[in-house]
Amino acid sequence: MITRGICILFCTLIIACTPTVQLAVPKEPININLNVKIEHEIYIKVDKQLDDLFSKSSGLF
Amino acid sequence: MKIFKLIKPVLCAALLVISLPLMAMTLQQAMSSLGDVKAQGLVGEKPDGYLGVVTNSGNADEIVKLINEARLAQYQRLAKDNNIALADVQAMAGQKAIEKTQSGQYIQVNQKWAKKP
Numbered sequence: 001m002i003t004r005g006i007c008i009l010f011c012t013l014i015i016a017c018t019p020t021v022q023l024a025v026p027k028e029p030i031n032i033n034l035n036v037k038i039e040h041e042i043y044i045k046v047d048k049q050l051d052d053l054f055s056k057s058s059g060l061f
Numbered sequence: 062m063k064i065f066k067l068i069k070p071v072l073c074a075a076l077l078v079i080s081l082p083l084m085a086m087t088l089q090q091a092m093s094s095l096g097d098v099k100a101q102g103l104v105g106e107k108p109d110g111y112l113g114v115v116t117n118s119g120n121a122d123e124i125v126k127l128i129n130e131a132r133l134a135q136y137q138r139l140a141k142d143n144n145i146a147l148a149d150v151q152a153m154a155g156q157k158a159i160e161k162t163q164s165g166q167y168i169q170v171n172q173k174w175a176k177k178p
Contacts, residue, residue, distance in 0.1 A: 043153070046143050050154055053135055054161065059092030060131055061158055 091127040098124055105167025105174055110136060110154035115167045115174050 054061050098104045103121040107113045111132060112125045140147040159168045168177050
């Protein structure tokens with residue numbers, strides 16, 4: 001009986017002393033903005049197409 | 062009724078055949094005179110990607126109208142192909158056109174015409 005008591009006490013102590021690490025979920029979602037790079041690439045592409053337009057349809061400019 | 066049904070497409074086709082070369086000719090003429098009117102300082106480049114009339118002399122007005130219509134069509138195509146706003150294409154083209162304008166020809170700066178240094 002005493003052994004059992006000690007065991008329960010021991011277990012309780014261990015549980016009570018187990019350090020808990022709390023992971024808090026951020027309230028706001030994490031946004032990674034990839035649009036900037038994509039937009040940049042599109043603008044480079046359009047810039048090139050405009051150059052083509054200027055040289056091919058030079059009569060328009 | 063049957064004659065009407067026949068006449069309509071024939072008439073449309075005939076109109077198209079007549080008007081196409083006329084339209085093409087006019088834009089062609091505008092394109093070939095563009096260099097001259099630019100050099101004469103009658104027209105200049107605007108930051109919005111279009112030509113503007115500096116001094117309305119001769120057919121400067123008509124040339125500007127035709128060239129700008131053709132430019133708009135090209136800008137719309139670029140905007141659609143790349144899925145970006147027409148205004149962005151126009152602004153980029155305007156900047157480029159001003160950069161490429163020869164010294165002494167007109168560009169529009171802050172809504173006013175100025176000779177490019």
